[in-house]
Amino acid sequence: MPGSVLRLTSGTVLLDTGGDGVLLHCTAPVAAYVPPAAMNWAARGAAVPAEHEAAYARCLRAWRSAGLVQDAEPPNSPLSREDSPGGAAVRRAHLAVDRPVLVIVSSPGCGYCLHLRADLEANREALGRLDASVLLVGEGKPVVWGARLSPGGMEELAGVAADMAGPGTPSAVLLAPGDSPRSLRGFGAVTAALIGLGGGDPGRTVCEVPTSCSATVGAGPVDTLVTVHARGRAVGVAARGPEPVGVVADLVAEESAPGGDTGYVPVTLRVERPRNVWLIFRGGELVARSRSAEETLSLLRRIVAGFGPPEAHQFRLLCGALVHTDAPVRTDALAHTDPLARTDGRGVVLVPRNWLSYFVVRSSLLARFGWRPCPDPYVLLEAAPDPDSARPVLVHPSPAGIAQRTPVTGVLAQRPDRSRPAAHTRGRALAAIVNWLARPVSPQQLRAAYALVSALPVHLGTREEAMAFLTDPTDAAVPS
Numbered sequence: 001m002p003g004s005v006l007r008l009t010s011g012t013v014l015l016d017t018g019g020d021g022v023l024l025h026c027t028a029p030v031a032a033y034v035p036p037a038a039m040n041w042a043a044r045g046a047a048v049p050a051e052h053e054a055a056y057a058r059c060l061r062a063w064r065s066a067g068l069v070q071d072a073e074p075p076n077s078p079l080s081r082e083d084s085p086g087g088a089a090v091r092r093a094h095l096a097v098d099r100p101v102l103v104i105v106s107s108p109g110c111g112y113c114l115h116l117r118a119d120l121e122a123n124r125e126a127l128g129r130l131d132a133s134v135l136l137v138g139e140g141k142p143v144v145w146g147a148r149l150s151p152g153g154m155e156e157l158a159g160v161a162a163d164m165a166g167p168g169t170p171s172a173v174l175l176a177p178g179d180s181p182r183s184l185r186g187f188g189a190v191t192a193a194l195i196g197l198g199g200g201d202p203g204r205t206v207c208e209v210p211t212s213c214s215a216t217v218g219a220g221p222v223d224t225l226v227t228v229h230a231r232g233r234a235v236g237v238a239a240r241g242p243e244p245v246g247v248v249a250d251l252v253a254e255e256s257a258p259g260g261d262t263g264y265v266p267v268t269l270r271v272e273r274p275r276n277v278w279l280i281f282r283g284g285e286l287v288a289r290s291r292s293a294e295e296t297l298s299l300l301r302r303i304v305a306g307f308g309p310p311e312a313h314q315f316r317l318l319c320g321a322l323v324h325t326d327a328p329v330r331t332d333a334l335a336h337t338d339p340l341a342r343t344d345g346r347g348v349v350l351v352p353r354n355w356l357s358y359f360v361v362r363s364s365l366l367a368r369f370g371w372r373p374c375p376d377p378y379v380l381l382e383a384a385p386d387p388d389s390a391r392p393v394l395v396h397p398s399p400a401g402i403a404q405r406t407p408v409t410g411v412l413a414q415r416p417d418r419s420r421p422a423a424h425t426r427g428r429a430l431a432a433i434v435n436w437l438a439r440p441v442s443p444q445q446l447r448a449a450y451a452l453v454s455a456l457p458v459h460l461g462t463r464e465e466a467m468a469f470l471t472d473p474t475d476a477a478v479p480s
Helices: 034-042 050-064 087-092 111-122 125-130 151-164 187-197 214-218 241-254 294-307 353-359 363-368 421-436 443-453 465-472
Strands: 012-016 019-023 031-034 099-107 135-136 143-146 169-174 183-186 224-230 235-237 267-272 277-284 285-290 315-317 320-326 347-351 372-375 379-383 393-398 404-414 458-461
Touching: 012 034, 012 099, 012 443, 019 034, 019 421, 019 443, 031 034, 031 050, 031 421, 034 050, 034 143, 099 151, 099 187, 111 125, 111 135, 111 187, 111 214, 111 267, 111 294, 125 224, 135 151, 151 235, 169 187, 183 187, 224 241, 224 285, 224 294, 235 294, 241 267, 267 294, 277 294, 277 443, 285 294, 315 443, 320 353, 347 353, 353 363, 353 372, 353 465, 363 372, 421 443, 421 458, 458 465
Parallel strands: 099 135, 235 267, 347 404, 404 458
Antiparallel strands: 012 019, 019 031, 099 169, 135 143, 169 183, 224 235, 267 277, 277 285, 315 379, 320 347, 320 372, 379 393, 393 404
């Protein structure tokens, strides 16, 4: 089979990392490791050996399904918008409306829809001020927020929504007087439309797509929702229970531009106090807990500050961090991809984001060994001030604008669920780690971020193995 250079989709970048490579998307958290043989075949135009044609075809199928590369041939009959899934709904949606109407299609079995319904309920007061209507269908009796709709109008709009149910939920059609209907797909697009209806700027409002682990927490009701601001970005902070509501009110009272007057804002942070412990959730992820209202308020200030936009030379990673404050950092005992790596001295280890709740729950035990989970919403990295140091530093945002910087000494990551060639282990791990980068970013930022993380030792294991190692006062190795 002759070689052919990959036809990348718009926004995809191929990083040649010296032998192997990484495919990364600039606007979505999508990445793929490209082993050396595949780099030769697909990126450098080398011929594909006959015995490797099947492996090459598998790579292409995987990369196409992830939206990283284009089909070898353009589709013969691409679907037009009118003939695409949901197109029938758009055709039928030429209804006479005298104000904007957003028809949202939900499903009882959809986790994203549970979050969206909870956000709508939390924003009931803001939606009530709209000179527009929001109609939710698909979960029993239709529900309307904002301006009232006539019964006949609701039935006709529900019929439009029925045509949209096929492509997945949540979906929506936005109708406006004198404009063509707009078809929307997905939690982010529907939430952006809701923010826009309320007069807000979706680009300056924090909206995070919920994860599968956040269904239980994020879909629950709240007693209050306020808007706080982080250097021009609006963050929705909710609370459940009288004491958490009071703490959130104190947070808003400190703001120069208090929340509550910016229209629709999705819930990003939640404060609760079951029994005697204060908990702060980001989506469904537990990011901090404390024993007092004062400490909770201080943590909220810091977390909100972390949602501010980064500086041009900084990179935001969607992962967790553990900061060591008292004793030498040991990360050499884990099974790792760099046998010469040893990291000593105070510093930070990065961990997968879905490990963070696990470590926060065990923060008291970690503290006895000098570790504390970092509550910041992003791991904010920049190059070390020492030009001779290739490893990055972690920047801790501060409400007062005085940031602290701590050296990053390594990464703890999940061991692959199946064996891989040893020569590819580090490359695959780095591809997964750089994919933690918060999007959107430019191709230049992707390359710079990869250069930063590629300088770090990477240690593979499970979260239980990592916890046992971090809290083991001996030098015993963690089981691999």
